[in-house]
Amino acid sequence: MTPELNDLFTLLRFPSISTESSHNADTRACAGWLVQKLTAMGLATTLHETPRHPIIVAKNKHVPGRRTVLLYGHYDVQPDAPVNEWRTPPFEPTLRDGRIWCRGATDNKGQLMAHVCGLEKTLREQGDLPVNLTCLFEGEEEIGSPNLKPFLAANRELLKCDVIAISDTGMVAPGVGTFTYGLRGIACAEIIARGPATDLHSGIWGGAVMNPITAIARIIASFHDASGHVQVPGFYDAVKPLADWEREAWKNLGDSEPETKAVTGVPELFGEAGFTDLERRWARPTAELNGIGGGWQQEGSKTVIAREAFAKFSFRLVPDQQPDEILKQVEKHLKAHTPPGIRLEVELGHTGMPYLMDPFSPFGQAAQRALEKTFGGKPALIREGGSIPIVQAFKDVLGVDTLLLGLALPDCQAHAPNENFPVENFEAGIRLNEYLLRELAQ
Amino acid sequence: MTPELNDLFTLLRFPSISTESSHNADTRACAGWLVQKLTAMGLATTLHETPRHPIIVAKNKHVPGRRTVLLYGHYDVQPDAPVNEWRTPPFEPTLRDGRIWCRGATDNKGQLMAHVCGLEKTLREQGDLPVNLTCLFEGEEEIGSPNLKPFLAANRELLKCDVIAISDTGMVAPGVGTFTYGLRGIACAEIIARGPATDLHSGIWGGAVMNPITAIARIIASFHDASGHVQVPGFYDAVKPLADWEREAWKNLGDSEPETKAVTGVPELFGEAGFTDLERRWARPTAELNGIGGGWQQEGSKTVIAREAFAKFSFRLVPDQQPDEILKQVEKHLKAHTPPGIRLEVELGHTGMPYLMDPFSPFGQAAQRALEKTFGGKPALIREGGSIPIVQAFKDVLGVDTLLLGLALPDCQAHAPNENFPVENFEAGIRLNEYLLRELAQ
Structure with missing residues (x-):
């Protein structure tokens, strides 16, 4: 096992279920381990208390004149119920069929840790990062980030940046780099x-x-x-109607219905008349x-x-x-x-705002170049059905766009039993972090 | 505490929940105690195995020329959930405000035990009963009596009788003898x-x-x-329409709506238009x-x-x-x-047939005389909303009517937390057994 995978397994073993108060100590222990890890990598790391689960901020030395990138992630996870439907224990990471099976494997510990390992690699190889970096990791995403929004407002200077990057969204298919420009x-x-x-x-x-x-x-x-x-x-x-270019771009992704039916296992699909499967899930x-x-x-x-x-x-x-x-x-x-x-x-x-950005902005294009270098081929441009309410809050409070560079597969079982994350996606995430910071630096 | 009440408390302490297989041993132990009790009273008592919970049959010496009366009851109870809503533990009988609080206090252990104590008293004082008596006690009433009906069919001779009596129904008010001639x-x-x-x-x-x-x-x-x-x-x-005399008789019981509202605690009543509260609950x-x-x-x-x-x-x-x-x-x-x-x-x-008998038949009138002697005043003639499916099976298989002489109060909380039974109803049941056998003997 690589040191990177070993670190991810350690992170996954904390049952950091933010909605269950009986797991408060586990969630805190999970944050504590991350602080140690980031500090050991040479980042100036601080733990910020909130009324519930702490927020972690980690920075390299910020140099005037460089771009500042904020990397967001969350270390809390969904509950593991129904536990008896897991093939292996929900908080014991297991390697099987090239995937890591564990609650949080995809959402969001696997994707968060890929970025952390990417940073660690660049720091080890280059001695510094090409940008001023601020990591912002919270423990309340699965309960609606109640304390992050006030934290943003109270720490505008600490969190000041040019753009934000998050890997907490999906890929349209294995190996296809995917740029998400909208969320429900x-x-x-x-x-x-x-x-x-x-x-x-x-x-x-x-x-x-x-x-x-x-x-x-x-x-x-x-x-x-x-x-x-x-x-x-x-x-x-x-409700804002879909743009013509979006309907066209999504149609070009191919008929998603067979895969949706296969992954969900329903006897037949059911949704609003006049909309495709992707439109129903991403824009309705x-x-x-x-x-x-x-x-x-x-x-x-x-x-x-x-x-x-x-x-x-x-x-x-x-x-x-x-x-x-x-x-x-x-x-x-x-x-x-x-x-x-x-x-x-x-x-x-809890509530969270829907989000929409212009994928053809300069930062949007930089992100797409990084995805292309990581996966090869033009990335897919999509919206997503899930919610990351903090993305709109970033826009409102910090005034910047968020780049959503997801690494989750359609059958990752996020929020469900048998959540999983391919090892190759974890490794791709490490590369993506490197390319992304390099592209954003320019 | 009287010896009768002491016996009832012993019976109540068995958590004989027939629907929960984890309580199978408790249900069997409960049956075992009853067999001992009936045998000690001088009745020839046998335990009959079924695929689930056993059936008890107990008899005095049957003498030709006497009326034969079958007394039915059940020793199984409903589940105790939600347990945290009980003021005292569900299977620890407690005396408070003149009532016995326990799962099964009313339904049906309290009423069954009143009859058993009535028999014991007559046997002790008279040496015999005025009729040929057959007790038939089952442990599956709360799960629809799946094994009693085949038992009836297989034991017609053993259970042959002229009439059946059951106390497993309600009284319209405290102290008002109540004869139930119909069930849902x-x-x-x-x-x-x-x-x-x-x-x-x-x-x-x-x-x-x-x-x-x-x-x-x-x-x-x-x-x-x-x-x-x-x-x-x-x-x-x-659906058979209500007879005019019934609607009239029930109207004479007074407006039940205030009591129904008070006992159920609902903010307002809700039911079929064109029917009174009693009609909705008893005949619709x-x-x-x-x-x-x-x-x-x-x-x-x-x-x-x-x-x-x-x-x-x-x-x-x-x-x-x-x-x-x-x-x-x-x-x-x-x-x-x-x-x-x-x-x-x-x-x-499970299913159970609705039941309707003629309350003005000779046995119906004998039962009403026994109620009048027990409580004073003319008994109320009612139907009931609950189901005792075996009553129709008695009619079909044994060919006889069942007299329903209930001792349960409207606020007895049968099937709910804080089930209770007044001590005075228990004592009235002991008297009722004596009067009933005497009236039916004539």
Whole structure:
């Protein structure tokens, strides 16, 4: 095993699940290891406390007259549930079929560590980097980066830069360099429908009260029409239509439907009429249920009317939808669709702005040259369905664009059991870091 | 504490949850204790194995020319979940405010034990009972009595009788003797909606696939219209209209809505237009969700599209609806409402026939006289919303009516946390057993 891979395995073993407070110590330990690593590489590294998980800043010696590049990544990961669906333990990195299998392998530890190893290589070989570099690594990306935005605002001088680079997005196919110039935003919420004061016998009381599970199902069903179009009034008002060149460029990527069907494993695809698979995932907003629960969930039957039921959901948003505006529309919609006999509790969750940059800007072109040198061949120009809300915050607070140079494959299983990252993508990321800094320096 | 109450507490301490296989040993131990108790009282008691939980039969010496009465009860109980909502541990009987608090206190151990103690008293004081008595106690009532019906068919001679008595129903109010001449039937089912092969990142894939939680919500929402009327085609076809005397008799019980609202704790009642609260609960069929689950149910958010979601539900049925016919209609309805991109698995559960007898038959009148002696005042004549499917099986296989002489109060919390049974109802049940056997002997 190479020293680089060994470092990545060490990083992966920390179960740094940011949403679960029982893992707070693990998440902190993960940050601590990164600080040690960056310091040992010769970077001036500082750990910044937040109300939850710390932020890491690391810099080489900044020299006037050079370009300043900020490299962002996150060391926190999604939960590992359902654990019994993993082929190997979620926090024990395993090499199999040329891939590293572990929670965080792709999202984002593998991609973050490729850049760190790239920096280490250049520093070792050249003694310095071709640019002024600032690493900014956080531990709250998977919970919506609640503390990074205020940190940016409070540290404008510390984080001042010309451009930002992130590897936390996808490649359209193995070996195809991919430049992402747009991301969907997000708005999360949770509802609890409360009815009876306690679980009721469904024989004795059934027919006289509204069932909270029925209520929550009716509310959820009101989100879409039968064709999957979101029914929240005003939801599509601010959606910017796709540009002709984008639809054309994406069409040239080939028919994605067979691969989407194969990777997701669904019996058939389902989405908005009039849009291709890529358009549905990259440039159209959604309302997705993420979780639901209520009543008897165990073996056999229990004939109760549950006193409450809950649902967790999130909206993926596209330019120029405003997450806060969308959540207001959603709250109004929820109120209008709450059946009689139910008290509905609405808890709004984290939000993130959608993002769109000009891929033909000078920095955009530099990034594409670096991708071409790394992978050979013209890179694909795409948007992505996922959300990195901090990207819009970088634009708003630091006033600069973010270059998204993803290394994730379509079947990387990010956020799912059996997350994985090809060793060759890890190695490509190390090369990419070198080329990118060189291109941006010019 | 009286010896009778002490016996009841011993019985209550067995966590005889029939639906949870982890409690099989507890359920068996509970049966074993009852066999010992009945044998010690001088009854010839036998334990009959079934594929799951054993059946107990106990008899006094049957003398030709006497009436034969079969007394039915069940020693199994509902699960204790959600355990943290119990004020005292679910399987540690506690005396508070004149009531016994424990899972099974009302349903059915308290009522069963009142009869057993009544028999014990008569046997002790008179040396014999006024009738030929057969006790038939099972451990599978809460899972639909799968093995009792074949047991009846295989043991017609052993169980031959003139009439059956059961205390497993409710009283309209404390101190008001209540004779139940009708019960709702039941038909249970469970569905699993499967979509993707694994949980998916809702950003990367959202918009391109049908979300299984959305699918299950849309299916559930299709069960009712907004006014709560069941939408399964054919569902109401066989429903027998209420007789005028019944509507009149129930109206004379007074307006039940305030009590229903108080006991259930709902912000407002909800049910079929054109029917009173009692009519909705006693004589109208329902479709009730009992449980639902899918995706991320823990703290915080996890932005996934779950690979599957499930729902458990049950239909309460009234004469002359046929459970098997209803389940056929439901399966057809489910198939018609399964969205594209979803494989729906339907698992049909247990069923039980609705029941209706003539309360003015000679045995019905004898039962009402016993209730009058026990409580004073004319007993209420009611139907009930719950199901005791075996009652119709008794009629079909043994050819006799069942007298339902309930001792449960409206706020007994059967099937819910903090189930309870008043000590005075336990004592009334002991008296009722004495009067009932005397009246039925004549």
